[in-house]
Amino acid sequence: MANQGWIYRDKISKNQAGLSLLAYYTGKYPHSSPEEWLDRILSGAILVNGRPACPDTVLEIGQQLTYQRPPWTEPDVPLFFEVLYEDAEVLVVAKPSGLPVLAGGGFLEHTLIHLVHQHYADVTPYPIHRLGRGTSGIVLMAKSKPARAKLSQQMREGKITKIYRALVGQGDIPDNFTINQAIGKIAHPILGYVYGALTDGLSARSDGRVLKKHPDSTLLEVQIFTGRPHQIRIHLAFFGYPLIGDPLYGLGGLPRPDAVPGDCGYYLHANQILFNHPSTGRIISISCQPPPELVNRLLAEVRQQATGNRQQKEE
Structure with missing residues (x-):
């Protein structure tokens, strides 16, 4: 059974300012390929200050990024403690x-x-x-x-x-x-x-x-x-x-x-x-x-x- 999905939130720091939106995600989260991040940006799953943005959008200090990950099926694990x-x-x-x-x-x-x-x-x-x-x-x-x-x-x-x-x-x-x-x-x-x-x-x-x-x-x-x-x-x-x-x-x-x-x-x-x-x-x-x-x-x-x-x- 799929979970409920998740919203990942990031805030742009001084060191991250000046990066493009695509470069930010591919650099910080290399577990996904650049192509996957590009698809997410183009589909509107990633927002900058609550608005859709282009892959080459230049990020500024303090901007809020959100990525709405859709529900997914997690690996099976022992579910007890x-x-x-x-x-x-x-x-x-x-x-x-x-x-x-x-x-x-x-x-x-x-x-x-x-x-x-x-x-x-x-x-x-x-x-x-x-x-x-x-x-x-x-x-x-x-x-x-x-x-x-x-x-x-x-x-x-x-x-x-x-x-x-x-x-x-x-x-x-x-x-x-x-x-x-x-x-x-x-x-x-x-x-x-x-x-x-x-x-x-x-x-x-x-x-x-x-x-x-x-x-x-x-x-x-x-x-x-x-x-x-x-x-x-x-x-x-x-x-x-x-x-x-x-x-x-x-x-x-x-x-x-x-x-x-x-x-x-x-x-x-x-x-x-x-x-x-x-x-x-x-x-x-x-x-x-x-x-x-x-x-x-x-x-x-x-x-x-x-x-x-x-x-x-x-x-």
């Missing part, structure tokens, strides 16, 4: 792998925030942080503006602890490790740019430890001290141990040109979060069990190892 903790100001939920947190990349209603807003008609919970589409687990939300302000401040100051479970390949991984590697924007043929390991990017730190080694994989616990986009995926790939099934980040922490961040298949789970309640100040600690796909994979490896051990004894 679990409430882990709730009070008058805070909501903590768990999302499945495959469900985006916010709208974007072809998703509007098939998102966690849309599902939550449908469930909570009298309030508007706001996510304090994000998870990648393929990442499962905990998302912290505020149910009031004061709570949002205080929790966001904790996030900026690094006072919210976020701990993950990550599955990587087998290898000589140190039992405990720290990854300090900057992350920044890297040119990408599909989206214009994506984030990756970059010398002159923003500083980022992740600490990890080995929880369990299996025949074909290693289960890690990873804590992040900064919240850069796709930080764990990039850091572990840079460290030499990319997430199993990650279609975007390989060795070195650089993005592959034929994949995008929303592609799934990797095993990463937001397992635990600790924060101070925005009103009482008391420490709230919430944990979330790993999803079935991660548990089943590990169980399969344990059974495989047990079968191999029995065969060796029989020989």
